[in-house]
Amino acid sequence: xxxxxxxxxxxxxxxxxxxxxxxxxxxxxxxxxxxxxxxxxxxxxxxxxxxxxxxxxxxxxxxxxxxxxxxxxxxxxxxxxxxxxxxxxxxxxxxxxxxxxxxxxxxxxxxxxxxxxxxxxxxxxxxxxxxxxxxxxxxxxxxxxxxxxxxxxxxxxxxxxxxxxxxxxxxxxxxxxxxxxxxxxxxxxxxxxxxxxxxxxxxxxxxxxxxxxxxxxxxxxxxxxxxxxxxxxxxxxxxxxxxxxxxxxxxxxxxxxxxxxxxxxxxxxxxxxxxxxxxxxxxxxxxxxxxxxxxxxxxxxxxxxxxxxxxxxxxxxxxxxxxxxxxxxxxxxxxxxxxxxxxxxxxxxxxxxxxxxxxxxxxxxxxxxxxxxxxxxxxxxxxxxxxxxxxxxxxxxxxxxxxxxxxxxxxxxxxxxxxxxxxxxxxxxxxxxxxxxxxxxxxxxxxxxxxxxxxxxxxxxxxxxxxxxxxxxxxxxxxxxxxxxxxxxxxxxxxxxxxxxxxxxxxxxxxxxxxxxxxxxxxxxxxxxxxxxxxxxxxxxxxxxxxxxx
Numbered sequence: 001x002x003x004x005x006x007x008x009x010x011x012x013x014x015x016x017x018x019x020x021x022x023x024x025x026x027x028x029x030x031x032x033x034x035x036x037x038x039x040x041x042x043x044x045x046x047x048x049x050x051x052x053x054x055x056x057x058x059x060x061x062x063x064x065x066x067x068x069x070x071x072x073x074x075x076x077x078x079x080x081x082x083x084x085x086x087x088x089x090x091x092x093x094x095x096x097x098x099x100x101x102x103x104x105x106x107x108x109x110x111x112x113x114x115x116x117x118x119x120x121x122x123x124x125x126x127x128x129x130x131x132x133x134x135x136x137x138x139x140x141x142x143x144x145x146x147x148x149x150x151x152x153x154x155x156x157x158x159x160x161x162x163x164x165x166x167x168x169x170x171x172x173x174x175x176x177x178x179x180x181x182x183x184x185x186x187x188x189x190x191x192x193x194x195x196x197x198x199x200x201x202x203x204x205x206x207x208x209x210x211x212x213x214x215x216x217x218x219x220x221x222x223x224x225x226x227x228x229x230x231x232x233x234x235x236x237x238x239x240x241x242x243x244x245x246x247x248x249x250x251x252x253x254x255x256x257x258x259x260x261x262x263x264x265x266x267x268x269x270x271x272x273x274x275x276x277x278x279x280x281x282x283x284x285x286x287x288x289x290x291x292x293x294x295x296x297x298x299x300x301x302x303x304x305x306x307x308x309x310x311x312x313x314x315x316x317x318x319x320x321x322x323x324x325x326x327x328x329x330x331x332x333x334x335x336x337x338x339x340x341x342x343x344x345x346x347x348x349x350x351x352x353x354x355x356x357x358x359x360x361x362x363x364x365x366x367x368x369x370x371x372x373x374x375x376x377x378x379x380x381x382x383x384x385x386x387x388x389x390x391x392x393x394x395x396x397x398x399x400x401x402x403x404x405x406x407x408x409x410x411x412x413x414x415x416x417x418x419x420x421x422x423x424x425x426x427x428x429x430x431x432x433x434x435x436x437x438x439x440x441x442x443x444x445x446x447x448x449x450x451x452x453x454x455x456x457x458x459x460x461x462x463x464x465x466x467x468x469x470x471x472x473x474x475x476x477x478x479x480x481x482x483x484x485x486x487x488x489x490x491x492x493x494x495x496x497x498x499x500x501x502x503x504x505x506x507x508x509x510x511x512x513x514x515x516x517x518x519x520x521x522x523x524x525x526x527x528x529x530x531x532x533x534x535x536x537x538x539x540x541x542x543x544x545x546x547x548x549x550x
Contacts, residue, residue: 031137032048032049032137033045033054033096036151036152037151038148038149038247039147039148040081041079041148042141043076043078044075044076046075047098049135050101051072051098051099051101052101053069053072054069054076054096054098055069055070055096055099056070056078056095056096058092059094060086060088060090060092061091061092066078066083068082078092078094087147089145090142090143091140091248091268093138093140093249094141095136095138096138097136097311098135099311100130100131100135100311102129102131102313103129106125107313110125110313110314111314114314125313126313129313131311131312131313135311140243140248140249141247141248142248149246149247150247151245151246151248152245152246194210195211196213197213198214198216199215214241218242219240219241221238223236223238234258235257238254238257239253240252250267250268251266251268252265253266273287274286276288278290281293282294301323302322302324304321304322305319306320306321307319318334319331319332325345326344326345327342327343328343329343330342350364350365351363353365358370359372360372363375373385386398387399396411396414398411405424405425406423406424406425406434408421408422418432420432422434422435424436427439431443438450442457445462456517458519469523469524470527471527471530473507473527474525474528475531477504477505477507477508480504480505481499481504481521482500483497483498484498485497486498486500499516501513501515501516504516507524508520508521
């Protein structure tokens with residue numbers, strides 16, 4: 001089997017075979033807070049950096065996410081009681097995110113820069129205040145048989161069998177186990193077969209198809225760059241398989257040893273094709289055949305979360321963008337998981353279309369105004385804008401729409417539609433009249449003629465309780481009416497004569513006493529004039545009789 005494999009002649013194999021055992025030990029940076037506890041609770045000792053709070057996030061094996069904030073002076077802690085006693089066996093991953101102390105002046109400066117959308121100023125302020133460094137600690141702990149495993153207990157390394165060719169004296173000089181000595185080959189090494197490295201490798205190791213195998217309880221590959229000349233990169237990296245502490249995570253990581261960061265981690269149990277890069281360069285998340293540059297596949301609501309922490313001096317805010325069979329949506333997680341924006345399946349092309357000019361088209365890809373609404377008809381006619389208010393007992397809807405050459409304002413009172421206002425293309429306006437024939441026309445019959453004359457509705461068909469106006473009523477009302485001169489407050493330059501609504505007699509007053517009907521005054525004057533005319537006619541008749549007697 002080994003003979004059919006390709007010949008391996010890379011010097012890295014020599015390094016792997018010959019590096020001292022200490023090169024495979026996990027490189028650990030000083031943690032922000034040390035983890036301790038076990039049984040029913042895990043806690044992290046007070047963080048070593050100044051802070052206002054620590055945000056702890058824990059991801060349970062079943063995907064449940066727990067987040068708590070601990071103010072400065074309190075100890076970050078995870079307790080099984082916090083998850084309702086649901087002690088699910090498995091690995092729990094955690095993240096501690098430091099909320100730094102930020103001076104009020106810095107917050108104000110950041111807010112002002114954000115208001116101006118000045119990214120350079122934001123970056124400069126954060127850099128000067130030391131907010132450009134993310135302070136995060138992540139790791140894992142485990143629950144077994146319903147109890148938290150005591151963390152940070154290190155598993156001892158296996159002892160390799162002593163080699164007869166090594167002497168204790170030489171081994172002691174190297175700083176290793178006295179029974180083990182380093183082997184140094186001052187030349188290239190070629191291994192025409194498989195290579196096993198680690199304290200648990202045995203004679204006659206069964207490699208299968210493995211070319212290189214690391215075999216012991218702590219497997220690491222460290223890339224220790226010894227470049228010392230100016231200008232040459234010298235960052236150290238490490239490939240790490242699994243945590244070394246009890247209760248830690250089963251995972252594979254790429255670690256930036258020099259920068260004390262872990263930019264990439266895959267935990268055990270991650271589904272097939274969790275992250276897949278196709279030959280086209282397209283990225284699949286949950287699938288191996290991405291159709292676009294980023295393709296997310298899930299059985300229920302594939303989504304993206306965008307979370308801004310308060311570590312940069314701004315208010316924490318989280319948004320989700322997701323999609324399912326019901327809608328595509330934007331969710332304000334921080335604001336109570338409200339859905340301020342939703343698009344339903346089947347929505348037509350250009351349902352909302354923002355042109356390069358900034359014009360917004362609704363139902364059109366070529367808006368000709370700030371808001372351009374176009375579309376087909378509905379049960380209340382034409383395209384338009386609806387404003388709805390839903391109360392406990394009544395649903396009110398107001399609609400402005402365009403239909404059959406007319407602009408309509410429609411109203412729904414919970415049971416039926418009406419059209420209070422209609423504006424024709426000719427300019428005629430109807431008030432509860434859908435086809436006005438005058439410039440202004442009301443369903444009562446009143447209208448403004450094209451010549452500018454206002455005509456009140458006066459048909460018997462519109463009236464009830466019709467009785468004669470007595471001469472005494474008319475005379476009394478006329479006597480009580482007091483003509484005045486005045487100007488309107490909105491235009492003090494134009495003078496008028498007329499009456500004050502609050503001062504006129506009840507006979508001609510309106511219900512609210514804020515206006516007057518000219519026809520009411522004309523009726524009173526008409527009755528008085530008729531009475532006066534009868535008096536004149538009677539006096540004229542008497543005068544004629546006296547003249548005849550002479």
